[in-house]
Structure formats: structure tokens, C-alpha cells
Amino acid sequence: MQIAEPDFSRRLNISLRARVTLIVVITPEEERAVSGIREVCESWDPSRQCIAWDCVGGFSVLVGPKTFPGQSRDPLAALDDMIKTGEDAVVILKDFHEYWNNPQVKRRIRNFSQEFRYNRRTIVILTPATRVPDEIRDEAVIVHFPPPNAAELSADLDTLITTSGITCSLTDGGREKIIQAALGMTLNQARRAFSKAIVAHGRLDDRDIDAIIAEKKDILSASDALEFYSYTETPENVGGLAVLKEWLVLRERAFTQEAKNFGLPAPKGIALIGIPGTGKSLTAKMIADIWHLPLLRLDVGSLFGSLVGESEERTRRALALAETISPCILWVDEIEKAFAFGSGDAGTSQRVFAHLLTWMQDKTSPCFVVATANNIAALPPELLRKGRFDEIFFLDLPTFEERREIFSVHLRKRKCIPAEFDLETLARESDGYVGAEIEQTIIDAMYRAFSENMRRVTTEDILTCMQAQVPLSVSQRETVAALRTWLAEGRAQSASRVTTSRAPMHGKTIALETFAHERP
Template identity: 45%
Template structure:
């Protein structure tokens, strides 16, 4: 691994020197940390292809920065021909893009160096993964994206539904192939969305679900590649107990509906995404009148308000937001019993994400 890193670093320096010679000695803009991330994400790529990718990134703007990582990772994914049930997700998220989740963000920050094998954490076992349990629309998928964004590694999404095959043994073989492909992209985050839908035990599938579960559990226990699993789930009653045992994944986080302070943060984030200055809105008041809203419902309220304002040929205002909120019945009201049951189960069994 060290030899591979040295060879890649030499390759990057050669391409940087070539660019510099063609630009009257100007230096390629980059930092040691950014350079190490780029080198790390080029592992497994043939030298000729790695050189081409680095050259393209440098000649684009005379720099090698973290802004180049998504494009490099996507090209690497395509070069390795990772297709089928494993999808490369170009769009990740920064922790600042996610409102709340303080404990989860701190947990990630503590384990980043260990996952990447850097500093005093070198030699520690890398984190294996988490299960994010919570109410629909509470931000579990966004949190999964934020893991990759925070650590600067590729995000792959495993579509479990496409793995199933009517012929005996083919579904498990498809799953093993998908996991092998994810290992080729290591270090990376493997996002398995709504994992309970794929692994729920059923008596009418000839035991396929149980065999798929066994294949996944074996891989979770035995894998050595730096593949961090971020699994999300909405229905805890459908999850196999075997998946919940310690050692399969590191932790189970419960993503609850946001409190007033977090709702205000989410409103500010969503307003900025739409080029609206949060200072022009009373986010605390919007948070107060949106009690019980999930992050997704807040986003839709902001979008709805912006549509209405655009139809009136003006920018969205506080009263537009208030009307959009008033016209929404949040899931916490429509399915109050189910939401409370999930909260009751999570109490004492999971770690609050916020």
C-alpha cells in the first residue's frame, strides 16, 4: 500500500511539473491534505488512467483540490466498470448541510482518521458502519451522504432490490459480486437505503431473504477493505435481529424529528440553498409554527413557498413560508401512533443522533 502511494505521489508530481513548465514556472495549487485524499482515491486505477485523470484535473484550473474529488471518483468508478446494483452517487453532503445530528457528526469526526489510517489512529480497527433508524423524512439519507462528504471518500449506493433473481443461488451471487465491486472502490461509503425492505423475512420467497441476510452478515463480519456501511431503516419491526448485534455494525443511531433549534437551522439551510438570505426571515418563528415537521417536510414547505412567490413574480417572504407550513399536515400527525411506537422502541436501545 505504501509503495502504491509513493508511485501515485510521484505521478502527481510529474504531471504538476509538466503543467508548471508550460505555464512559466507557475505552481499547481494544492495542499498536502488534498493531495493525500486524491492519491488515496486513485488506488486501484491503472497507472495510465490515473495519469490521465490527474492531468485532466490539473490542466482544468491549475489546481488539485477537494473540488476535484467527485469527478475523479466518478471517472474511477467508470474505469473499474462498477455497474448493476452498485451506483456511484456524485452528490454527497457536507456536515454543515445537515441540520442537527450533533452526536452523529461528533462520532464521525472522532473516527475519520482511523477510517483513513492517518495520525495517531493508525493501527486502530477502522469503523465498520452504522444503522440509521428514524422517522421517514428525518434526514437519514442525507446523513449517509454526509459521511462520504465529511471523509472525502466515494459514496456508493447498493440497490438491494435489483439483486433478486428467480433462480436458486443467483441472488446471493449477485450480492457477493456487488460487495466485491464496492471493495474495489475502497476507501468508500456503501449506502444501503431502507435495508429492511430487502432483508425482511418472508415465507413465500423460498428462503432467498434468509440466504441474502446470511451472505451480508458474513461479509460484514469478515471484510477487511475500508468500506464503511451506512444503512438506513424506517421500520424496525422488519429488521432481522441478527443485523442488530454488536460487531456487525458499530452503532445504531436514532434520527428523531428535529426540535425547534434544529428546525430553525434547517430553515436557514434551505433558504440559503435557494439564494434567500435567512437574515430576512424569522427562522425561530418558522420553527415554532412547524412543530412536528421533519427535515423533508420543511424543505417542501420552503419549495412550495418559493413556487408561489415565483408565480407572483417576486421573491419568497415570511408570510409565504407561514402559509406553506399551515397547508401541510406533517407525518408526525398523520401517523402519530407509528411515530411514537418507533420512538418508544428506540429509547434505551439506540444512540440519539442529536
């Protein structure tokens, strides 16, 4: 039986009162776990003895009578010494995961767990390892000790500020975001992150939010399926998509305590559907910047393993880790390719997909899912139904105004001055080009200028390179038309603002701009 309740003290108290004889606590935070167990023993029954054992110091009494005759450092002998404890004692065993492979140790633990059920002795094994031997798993209650909550982190931050004597210039919102950024870390990890931020600036202010977020990257080393993105994109670096940007800014404070007090639930996620190259992946990075939350990319290919049940277990671990790090952005890129069902995998992909769908529907942790897709036909209908996403946005071919903005963004990125270019002509001549293609024409033009004695890039260079490129709206005309028809049928909201170049169709809008560069 597994316990995943965040209220560790209450659940432990219930287990002790129910005379559970063997409890395995999975946590890397040994010190916090021992402190929690000790507090439960002291508050419930101070006369009840609480004893801790490790392979170096042997036995030490934490609560109750301070004398204990056994001092063995050998695990088998230590288990024998437990007979000398009182019949209502709690014995905390550290380091015992190092002896999981010893059949005598496992047998002795099972024997004691069976014998102790007739009195009030309880064995508590602390381990950082998630794997528990099958022989012991059946006898034990398995508890996943939760990381520190916001109140614990806030109190620890106050202690650090007081003892260090530094100046704290955090705003109320900045303090809340720093605590949110530290959620999911162990207490030691959070302390190190706070200390490094203080040392970097000699003070603590709102600038340190991103530094705390970056510290979470180390936590992800436990999962090959999650990749931490340290670098994000600002809204100024993403051209167009005005409606989507407004939607995101409106929910910037959605993960704050103020929003909870107001009665607002944390947003679940969005699906970004549309034409390749229109900025879906860029948008996922932009959301992390606007909301100041860590961005995790789920590599679905890494979820699948060769052993029976391995894929499902990897999926559970990856999603559990994302919940531990929450609040965060979980980005699932090209989700239609990740879960393309095949007949040769014995239903593994379907089971993994079903687990992800169930998690998206039922999750209570503030994990905001951003799913991107290019091929609508490959998406199962149950993925896009209401309840799993707050909104489905369609990223269409950019309008005239958006193309002009995209040209400005990419010219500035490459140290060019947009005012020196004829943006009106570039926007008009790039009709039918997506953002990625516009970026490539600028890069091609820069190579052209660089090869000619590193002269300055001109509008004519970009136009020449544009003429040599076949846009996706031409090479994949049928695919693009099918995607835009899907939008016109009212199945999603346009991520861009409707302009005069768009006209109504079937109750929604669809771009009617012609493709100026269409080839015969």
C-alpha cells in the same frame, strides 16, 4: 481454486515452484500482469524461459534464451508449438478468452495441463473476463490480479509530476487523500485521472481530490447494483444532528496511514434509524463530503436474479467491486425493505442477507457502511448487534433549535434571505414537523408567491402552507411513538444534542415536545 491475495508475486512464485501447470489470471491490466510475471521469472530463475503469445504477434521471448522456433498466430497451432519450449518454461497466453467457446481449444488446454504436471512447464492465461469455462476451472488455479496499491500509485504520480513539470501544491494530507481516491483504479485509469486534474487547473493541489473521486464513477459500470453519487451534501446543508456531525468529524482522518500507525482500525459503519423525512439519506451524502470519499448506493433490488445462484453471485460481485473502490462509503437505503423475507423465493433473500451480514462482520477493506431504516420491527436482530456497526444513531423529530436551523438551510437553498423571515415563529409553529415536511412548506409557499406575479415569499405564506399540511407525527402517530419508545429504551444514540425540551426516560432521553398541529 481461487486466489484473492494482494501479494501477487509471492503467490505466483509459490504456484510455479509447486509445479502448477495452468494458471488463469483475471485482470484488465495486461501490461502490469505481464510485467509482474516477468519479474517473478527473472528473480526466481533467470535461466527459466518466459514466453508470451498473442493472436497478432505470435510468440515473443521475455526471459531466458531469446530464440523460439514457433511463430504461429493460430491458437491451436500455438498450443502445439508449446511442446517446443523447455521443460521449465512459463508461457503467457493473451487473447485466449476469445476462444473459450471453441471445444478444441478447451480440450487442448486440458490435455496440456494434464501432461505438463510431470515437468515444470506452466501455462498462464491472461483474461479480463471473470467467467472461466467449467472444464478449465477445475484444472486451473484462478488468480484475481490486484489493482495497484498506494505505493505504486504514489510512485506513478511522482513520475507524472516530474515529467509534466507542473507545480505540485499538495499538502501531506491532500496527497494521501488523492492516492486513496485513486485506489481501486487500474494504473491507466489513475494516470488519466491525475492527468485530467493537472490539465484542469494547470497544477496539482488539494482541490483535485474530488475530481479524482469522480473518475471512479466509470468503474461502477460493471455492476448494475451499485450507483455512484457524484453530488454530496455539505454539513451546512443539513440542519441539526449535532451529535452525529461531531462523531463523523472526529473520524474524518480514520482512513489515513497516520491513523493506522497510531493503531486505529478503520470504522466499519453506522446504522441510521428513525422517523421518515428526518435526513437519513441526506446524512449518507454528508458523510461522503466530510470524509472526501466516493459514495456508492447499493440497490439491493438489482441483486436478485431469476436463475439459481444468480442473486448470490451478483451480491458477491457488487461487494467485491465496492472493496476494489475502497476506501468508500457504501449506502444501503431502507435496508428493512430490501431484505424482507418471503416464503416464495426459496430462501434466496435469506442467503443474500446472510452473505451481506458475513461480509459486514469480516471485511478488512475500508468500506464504511451506512444503513438506513424506518421500520425497526422489520429488522432482524442480528443486523444491529455490535461488530457490524460502530454506532446506531436515532434521528428523532427535530427540536426547536433544529427546526429553526432547517428553515434557514432550505431558505438559503432557494435564494431567500433567512434574516427576512420570522424564524422563531416558524420554528415554534412547526412543532412535530420533520425536515422533509419543512422543506415542502417552503416550496409550497414559493409556488404561492410565484403565482401572484412572482412576489417575494413571506413568513405568512409559509405559515399558511404549514396549516394546510398534516405532519407525519399526526398521520402516523402510533408509528412515530413506537420509534421514539425504541430510543427511550436505550437501544441507540440520539443524533441530536439533548436540549431543555427533552427529559430523561428509562436512563435515556426522549423528546417531550407536543404536536402543536395535531388534529382531532
